[in-house]
Amino acid sequence: MAKLDTPITLHGFDLGGHFVDLRPLGVGVTGLVLSAVDQRTGQRVAIKKLVMRDVVTVKHALREVKITQRLHHENVVKVHEVAAPFGRPLPRDPTQLSALYIVQECMETDLARLLEQGPLDTDHATLLFYQLLRGLKFIHSANVLHRDLKPANIFINTDQLLLKIGDFGLARIVDPHYSHKGYLSEALVTKWYCSPRLLLSPNNYTKAIDMWAAGCILAEMLTGHMLFAGAHELEQMQLILDTVPVLREEDRQDLLQVMPSYCQSWVESEEALS
Numbered sequence: 001m002a003k004l005d006t007p008i009t010l011h012g013f014d015l016g017g018h019f020v021d022l023r024p025l026g027v028g029v030t031g032l033v034l035s036a037v038d039q040r041t042g043q044r045v046a047i048k049k050l051v052m053r054d055v056v057t058v059k060h061a062l063r064e065v066k067i068t069q070r071l072h073h074e075n076v077v078k079v080h081e082v083a084a085p086f087g088r089p090l091p092r093d094p095t096q097l098s099a100l101y102i103v104q105e106c107m108e109t110d111l112a113r114l115l116e117q118g119p120l121d122t123d124h125a126t127l128l129f130y131q132l133l134r135g136l137k138f139i140h141s142a143n144v145l146h147r148d149l150k151p152a153n154i155f156i157n158t159d160q161l162l163l164k165i166g167d168f169g170l171a172r173i174v175d176p177h178y179s180h181k182g183y184l185s186e187a188l189v190t191k192w193y194c195s196p197r198l199l200l201s202p203n204n205y206t207k208a209i210d211m212w213a214a215g216c217i218l219a220e221m222l223t224g225h226m227l228f229a230g231a232h233e234l235e236q237m238q239l240i241l242d243t244v245p246v247l248r249e250e251d252r253q254d255l256l257q258v259m260p261s262y263c264q265s266w267v268e269s270e271e272a273l274s
Contacts, residue, residue, distance in 0.1 A: 013049060015101065016087030022047075025106075026152075035106050038080075045080060046106040051099050058095050060169070065094075067144055067171045068102060075135030077155055077166035078105045107155035107164060111217070114158070115151055119224035124161065129218050131163035136214060139165065140207045146171050149213035150190045151220065174206075191236050192226050193217070199237055 013022060019036035025046055026033050033048045050061035068079045083101045084090050094100065111128070114120070120128070132154065139146060146153075148170040155164045191199070195212035198205050219227040228243070230236030 013047065013101070014085040014099075015047065015083070018087045019045075019047065038103070044106045046077075046104050048102040048104070049099055050102065052095075052097055061100050062094065063173075064168055064171065065100060065102065067168045067173060068104075070142060071139060071144065071168075073135060073138040074162075075131045075164055076138065077107065077164045080104060104166070105164075107166070108157045108159075109155070111151035111154040111156060111163075111221070114156060115220060115224060120221045122222070125218065125221040127161055128156070128163045128221065129214070132165070132214055132217065135163070135165040136210055139171075140210070142173075144168075144171055144173055145205075145207060146210050146213075148190060149210055149217065150193050151217060154217070191233060192229055194236065196237065196240055199233055199240075 013032075013034060015022075015036070018039055020039060021044075022034045022036045024032075025035050033046055035044055035046050037043070038045050050057075050064065052058045052061050065082050069082065072078070080103045082090060083103060084094070084097050085099055085101075087101075090100070091097070119125075136146070136149075146165065146168065148167065149165070153165065153167040155166050156162065193213035193216045195205075195209045198209050198212075216227045228236055228239045230239050
C-alpha cells in the first residue's frame with residue numbers, strides 16, 4: 001500500500017521544498033486548494049493545483065493563469081507566483097506540463113462560511129458590498145468577466161473587514177465592444193446567481209452577468225438566504241419572474257421559447273391586473 005503520511009503524497013501536490021505544513025482548504029471550480037507555509041517568507045499562502053490532462057484543461061489552466069497575473073487590486077486575491085511541479089519556474093512552453101500551481105495570499109474565510117452564521121448587519125453588508133463593487137469595477141476595466149461570482153468565491157479577513165474576489169477558474173477576457181459568444185456550460189455555472197439573460201442565452205452575455213450576481217449576493221448578506229434558490233433552471237427563472245416581473249419584449253420572446261406555459265400565464269395575469 002502506498003504511504004499516505006504526508007499532505008504532499010495524500011493530495012498529489014508536488015511543490016518541492018519551499019512549502020511546508022500543507023492543509024486542505026477546499027475545492028475551486030478548476031482544482032484542489034491547500035494552504036501552506038512558504039519557508040522563503042514565513043507566510044501562509046493558498047495553493048491551487050490546476051491539472052492539465054488534455055487540450056481543454058490545458059487551455060483553461062493557461063487562461064486562468066493569464067487572467068490572475070494581470071489583476072492587481074486590493075479587492076482581488078493577490079497571486080504571488082505560478083509554478084510548475086516541484087516548485088520550478090514555468091517553462092517557455094507550459095502546455096507540456098502535467099499541472100500548474102497558483103500560489104496566492106491566504107484569506108481567513110469566505111462569505112459563504114460567514115453567512116452560515118446568519119445574515120450580516122446593514123453596516124457590515126454595506127462595507128463588504130462596496131468592496132465587492134470596487135473589485136468588480138477593476139476586473140471589468142481589465143476587460144475580464146468573472147462569470148462565477150458567489151459567496152464561496154468572495155474571501156474575507158474578518159479582523160479588517162477586508163473583502164477580496166477570488167477563484168477565476170471560469171473567468172474570461174472579452175472584447176469590451178461586443179457581447180461574448182462563448183458558450184458557458186450549465187454544468188459549471190452556479191445557477192442561483194445566474195442572470196435571466198444567462199439562463200435564456202448562455203452563449204450571449206456581457207459584464208452585466210457579474211452585476212446581477214453581485215445583487216443576489218447583497219440580498220443574501222442582508223437576509224441570510226439565497227435570493228433565488230431554484231432546483232433547476234426553469235424554477236430559477238420562475239422565481240426571478242415572481243420577484244422581479246419586469247420583462248422587455250425581447251426577453252419575453254426568448255422566454256416563450258423555453259418555458260411557454262409559464263410565460264403565457266404570467267402575461268395573462270399581468271393583463272388582468274392592468
